[in-house]
Amino acid sequence: MEMPSSGVHPEDGAGLAPYDILTPHREDLSSKIKEQKIVVDELSNLKKNRKVYKQQQNSNIFFLADRTQMLSESKNILDELKKEYQEIENSEKTKIKK
Template sequence: MSSKIHSNEDNCEGTSALKEELNIKIKEQKVVVDELSNLKKNRKVYVQQRNSNIFFLADRGQTLGSCKKELDNMKKHLQDM
């Protein structure tokens, strides 16, 4: 019986840690969205390729849209937890 209690407590602690990590990522993503939103229209935006140190020129509007979508997905995931 005590092993079930420990398992449940460990699960709660794990969920709490995941929520905290997700909250940190949400805050970071909010900063990215704010920075992209406040850029002048003529500024260039570069996007880093996954698992690479290579950056490519990207459209500011598309990048902002995808960052907002990612932020919304993170918020939804946090609410589902």
């Protein structure tokens, strides 16, 4: 599993208000969170004897991986995505209040 890059790049929305830049990023994060929840759920419900494969980054090659390690990594990624989403939500709320 690959951790998505975080942050908003200035060149992504030159000339836009900060709120306009954050909203598409928040929607993208929301989609990634839903996807990651499915991954965690699928890994959690696998039988103990099932094999799990991890895709090599930037390749179509898959390698046998440890199920519990993959579950742990997936949960960590989900936690990071949720944290980033919450930071954006809080940032948007404080900008709206001003």
